Amino acid sequence: MSNLLITSAKVAFPGNPFHGKEVDVLLNDGEISKIAPRIEVTDDKVTTFDAKGQYLAPGFFDLNANFGEPGLETKEDLLSGCAAALAGGFTGVAVHPNTHPPVHSRSEVALIINRMKSLPIDIHPVGAISKRREGEELAELYDMKLAGAVAFGDGNRPVQQAGLMSRALCYCKGFGGVVFSFPEDTSVAGDAKMNEGVTSTYLGMKGKPNLAEALMVARDLYLAEYNDSSIHFTTISTAESVALIRKAKSKGLSVTCDVAAHHLVFTDDLVAGFESNYKVNPPLRTKTDVKALLEGLEDGTIDAIVSQHTPHEIEFKQVEFHIAANGIIGLQTVLPLALQAGLGTDQLIEKLAIGPRRVLALPLPEFKEKALANFVLFDTEKTWQFDKSTNRSKSSNSPLMGRAIKGGVTLVVNKRQIINTLN
Structure with missing residues (x-):
């Protein structure tokens, strides 16, 4: 064809x-x-x-997806992840370093890029900020950048040491690296299983307060301002985070952020049925938070919608809710969820195709004669x-x-x- x-x-x-x-x-x-x-x-x-x-429309671009390769291929390998992405309309994907070993050096970045060369999708590895994603020592950031890493973040592990995050922001500024922050203060979040609120109280389940996310957003905004560097927050989920980032943008800070599609539709009351496929991190929040997220998309505070595609084998999810792993697969359902959330066509294109590429300073697909098609x-x-x-x-x-x-x-x-x- x-x-x-x-x-x-x-x-x-x-x-x-x-x-x-x-x-x-x-x-x-x-x-x-x-x-x-x-x-x-x-x-x-x-x-x-x-x-x-x-x-x-321009091919969609996902800023937050997890493929298991290397090491966790039983969850998802690069080929199956590519197939799921294409079925969801994505021609570009930033894959996070939640692998084993993690993507924390030139060799893992090169492996991913070389494996995907012949496939009809642009895969961009996100290198780990810290070695082994342990949050203690900076990884080989510049080496990974030269090998093809498009950004740096510790995946689903928030960087707890403020000094380490500050050094990462300062160092990446020197070579144009993009730093991703997964905003969660683990000392506040603890071992919570869902959102802290009415539903968690009713269920008698330990809840994660909005404060755990907002504190980390506030901290990293201060660090970015101090270092005069840019920062990207991935999968924000609370009204407080939207307000903090909106204020930072109005001050002229170089900050961007994204939201997972499921956080625009699902709310924490769905957890009442103890369906483990509603267990995600950050957790499903309240209708008030969903409303704030949609307003953030509308006014430009939130730059992109992501899948936060997190595949797991059956034994990690078909268990009691409190021991089930966090995460759902999402590459094929981003578009339907965004439509269900009420986004119009132009807003869909902005948040699924244009905004994500701007975050990473990647060229936008062209639609003109003699151009290579990417749509x-x-x-x-x-x-x-x-x-x-x-x-x-x-x-x-x-x-x-x-x-x-x-x-x-x-x-x-x-x-x-x-x-x-x-x-």
Whole structure:
């Protein structure tokens, strides 16, 4: 399918001359050879794809996904993670260093990049800030940058030592490295299993207060200001975090942040059924927090929506809630959840494709003739069943498994490859 004619697609490339228009697009070996209101072809080697009612948008980019390779391939390897990402419309993914061994040196970064060269997705390793993600000694940050690491963070382990985070911010400033903060003060969070609030009190379960996140956001904002450096907060979940980051942006600080798609829809009352697939970190919060997160997306405080894709084998999730592992798979359900949260098409594109790449200073996909295609076709009205037959991940830990979902991806084009996700 190297020669493809896409007909009647509605373009969703903000700032592009074709934005909002219905066009035909002719692809030749992954390159956009023609864009026009109507294209007629007589070559029987050209495959036609009817995109009536669908949006053609820049390929999505995920700033927070976990693939198990190296070391945890039974959860997810790079190939299965790539398949799940493509099925969700992602042509670019930043993979976090929650692996074994962690991605904390040049060799792990090179392994990931070399493994993904031939695949139709751009994989960008996030190197660990600290050696072995132990939060005590800086890892080989510049070496990892030279090898291809796009940012630095300790994955799902927050950096507790303020001095270490300060040195990381100062050091990365010298070579343009991006520092990711997973904001949680573990001395406040403790061994909590869910959000602290009415539901945790009702269930008699130890809760994690919003304060644990807000304290770390406040600390790292001060450190970034002190070092005159930039910082990115990943998977914020509270109203307090939104307010702190909004204020920092108004002061001119170089700060960005993202939110996980499930935090825009699910709330902590769902934990009352002790369904372990609702156990995530940060935990599901309250309706007040969800409202603040949606307002943060609307006013530009929050730059991106992420999957926080965290696959686990069945034995880590089908157990009692208090001992179940945190995390759900999310690459294939980001779009449906964002639609369920009420985001419009332009806002979807901004938070799923444009904003994430700006955080990492990556080039945006172009939609013009003679450009290499990097786009996704999606249908906001498409209803599909998320089950064993449609799940592309090795794992199945999602509360949406077995449900009918609205909003789906039909076609992805990137790196001269065309993936029909309907097959």
